[in-house]
Amino acid sequence: MVKKRRLDNNGSTGFQVWSIPRAPRSARKKGLYKKTTDGRNFGAIELLASLAGKLLHENENSASRAASEGCNLLLIPKDMLQYKIDTVEKSIKSEDHGSSGGGAFALERASENSQQKDSSERSPKVEGDTTWDGTSVSTNFACCEKESSESKSTVSKSVNFCSEVSKSEKIMAVNEQAVVVSCSNDSTEEHISKPCSTNAISAGRKDDMRFYREDDDENISRFSKSRCTKSKPSKHSHIIIDRRIRKLLSFKHWKPAPQLKDVESFGSGRNISSNKRRINRHSLYYHDLLYKRKKLLDGSCFMNTDEVLSSEGHYRSHGVYVNQYDPAAFDAMDSQIKFSIKSFMIPELLIDVPETATVGSLKRTIVEAISTIIGRGFHVGVMLHGKKIHDDNRTLLQAGISCKGNLDNFGFMLEPNLTQSSPKSIAPQDSHILPCNISQQLTRTLDKVISDMGVSHSSSDPGNSTSVSNNNVDNSHDLDVSLTQDIVTGKPSFESGDLPILQTSLEPLAVVPANMNNKGSEQSQRRTRKPFSVLEVEALIQAVEELGTGRWRDVKLRSFENKDHRTYVDLKDKWRTLVHTASIAAQQRRGDPVPQQLLDRVMAAHSYWSQHHSKQVGPIDGAPIEITDDPVALPSIKV
DNA sequence: TTTAGGG
DNA sequence: CCCTAAA
Missing domain, CATH: 1.10.246.220 (Serum Albumin; Chain A, Domain 1)
Structure with missing residues (x-):
């Protein structure tokens, strides 16, 4: 399923990216869509690169059109970017010159150039009703190309990447003035509707995506970090890419953040799964997405841009996300570009909590540990089997945490704390990137907590004691790969760009399952094995x-x-x-x-x-x- | 929704 | 157990 391909379009910047194109189930099932190990398959970035290259030679009209439909995405090499910015700025002022579908046109040609054969990926048309208020929403990608023999560029190139894939729409969601995007399976409807409010847009500027140099992790290179605001709408141009790209780059890498209502049934994955399945085809797609994502684990394939997308097609406005870059994951491949959404990362937190500690003390401990890094403004909830443990006075043992042993149903929840909210302290913009990811660390923390407590199998159900034990073994075993899995599975992340929600939402931001390293989380969670008696x-x-x-x-x-x-x-x-x-x-x-x-x-x-x-x-x-x-x-x- | 099978 | 094509 992993598709990789290098594109060197027009001698311009070559992009390489991992992409997981989808094919209709039937096709996949029947092997019509087998992966090609020679990397012949196109990649989304490749198309984007083609587009970018084309756009470089297109007239301003295209750019204008693109900007007017900025809800889609943009990916332009930085050196082109400057050019585009200028042209876009001009053309935006002069409004759309009727060059409808300019972006799509470019793309189509690009796809041809890239020898895109897949008929199922036929160049789509730009949605005619898609509107955009002209305000730029931009997310930046700083990318760093790994030096390779075939790479012309010896130095890192920076790329601006503006798309729903990454940020812009997510950010809109943050402000609950989301662009409504409904995704569905191939060849079906997608709606990009409602222009984003400028308010929402302005929030997007905090986002920052970065590419890391694989061989220089500690010295993370950061590149173009431009941003756009409503006051500077044209700081970044927008080029519409068709839904093909959108699917390639976004949908399959998105995952919704669990809402509390979902979380409530956290303990019964079955229910979640089946319920989700009934909702609509969006959720079906989503479900499939998760499934594929899960499958990707084996394929060492990843390209993660976490997104929040509810099954209804609306972005949810709360969520804690952590995107993570895992060098090890890249090592398996000779990829040239690594990127990671800037995340709010937290260094490893090791917390020792005695079994007799209270839930409240556990919460406080977690809060303390995290708040030293990201500041105050939140508190931690403890979830077990889908239920919040409200009684802080109970000990972990009493709460059943130490007994259950099954971390599948155990997690933390970061919640906003309005009384202490302080944008500055919470969302240190452009904060240094810390080496770890909160979910992972919470996971580790929790694992450690649990292990330190010693899992006491005082299960009342003797028939389950073995499975409990097994689960723990599995958890510890999976710990090593949690990084990779986080990437692949797109675990909820905690991004600075999202942090403003902390002040705006009363709802829990997200649940960070303790064992996020497990194959699936949320609705894809596998039922716990229950041997037949x-x-x-x-x-x-x-x-x-x-x-x-x-x-x-x-x-x-x-x-x-x-x-x-x-x-x-x-x-x-x-x-x-x-x-x-x-x-x-x-x-x-x-x-x-x-x-x-x-x-x-x-x-x-x-x-x-x-x-x-x-x-x-x-x-x-x-x-x-x-x-x-x-x-x-x-x-x-x-x- | 069920059945039947592959994974 | 999961996933899903077919019935």
């Missing part, structure tokens, strides 16, 4: 013996009606594994052993129902088949 297995076998396979819903209704955590899909899966288990040597079986007797029944029922069409002639209640008397039901030896 022997009794359940027996019930399943019983039901299948009577109903046959292929009637999992009936099986569910019959024997697992009151077990919400066992879906018919689960039952089906379990049966499949049972059949498999029964067919392999006992020595190869894992997990809690299932009595051979039951496995024999499994094989018998499986054989029987594979010979009989369960759907049609399934035995009825009270008249279960006598499998053991059926010749074909004899335990099969075959594998």
Whole structure:
């Protein structure tokens, strides 16, 4: 899935970026959209670069048009930028000269030049109804090219990158005057509507995206950090890129910040997942996005620009984001450009909290630790299983934190504290970049807290103690890769640009799950494994013996009606594994052993129902088949 | 929504 | 367990 491609357009700055183009599910499923390891696939930046190059030679009209639709995005090499700024400034004043779709046009040509073949990525048209008040919203990218043999530029190039992908719209969201953007799957609607308020726009200027030199992490190069305000609308131009780019660069890397209502059901990923799935196709897309993102973990692919996008297509106005640059992640690739959204980062915080500490003291500890870095103005909430722990007087032990052990459902929540809000102290603009990311650090902190406390498995459910234990093992194991995963999964981040929300929103900013390093968070969170008990297995076998396979819903209704955590899909899966288990040597079986007797029944029922069409002639209640008397039901030896 | 399978 | 094409 990882697509990388270098583009050297018109001899201008070459961009290289990691991009994860999407293809329709069907295409992907059928392998029509296999990744190409030779990097033949286009990259978003490549298109952007092409565009930039083209734009350099386009007339001002294009720029004007672009600026008028600045909700999209811009990516221009810095050296071009100066040029564009000038031209845009002029043309903005003279208004749009009717060069509708100039940007798109450029893009189309660019795509041709870049040998873009994918028909599904046909050059789209600029949305005619997209409006823009002409005010610039800009986000800066400072990029640093890694020196490579093929790179012409030996020195870093700076790029201005203005797009919804990165900042502008997010910032608008901050002020709750968001540009409404609804994203959806390929070839469907996207709406960029409502011009952003200048107010919102002005907030965007704080954003800053940077590229780091891979080989010089500590000496992070910062480049163009220009900003735009409503007073200086044209400081940065905007060039509209079509929805293709938008999808490439943004949607697949966006993730919504959990709202409290989502968080409330944090502990039941299933509910979240299924509910989300019902909302609309946006959420479907989102869900898919997360899924893909999750898959990216394996592919070491990343390009993270965190965004807030609710399933309704509205930006949420609260969220804590941390974007993170992980050198290690890049090491795996010979990428030339690394970039990271400027984030509000916090150095590692190690906090020792005794098990007997109270929740309140834990909160205070966290607040203290963080506030020394970002200042006051917030407080920390502790979430466990989707519920805020309000009783600060309870100890962690009493709160169940030490007992649960399962950090899946444990997290912190940074909340604004209006009484102490102080923009200056909270949002140190252009603050130095600290080496760590808050979510990660919170994670680590929490992990440490938990580990220091020593996980006491005083679980009341003996059947779960093992899984609890396993979870802890997993957590510690995953810790090492949390950085990468943060990037890939786009964990909520804490950006200076977002910080103003701290003063404007009463709602929790976000939940920072303690184990953000886990594969999924929020709605994509995998259900905690719940092994089938022997009794359940027996019930399943019983039901299948009577109903046959292929009637999992009936099986569910019959024997697992009151077990919400066992879906018919689960039952089906379990049966499949049972059949498999029964067919392999006992020595190869894992997990809690299932009595051979039951496995024999499994094989018998499986054989029987594979010979009989369960759907049609399934035995009825009270008249279960006598499998053991059926010749074909004899335990099969075959594998 | 269910079923059936791949992962 | 998850995900999803098909039915």
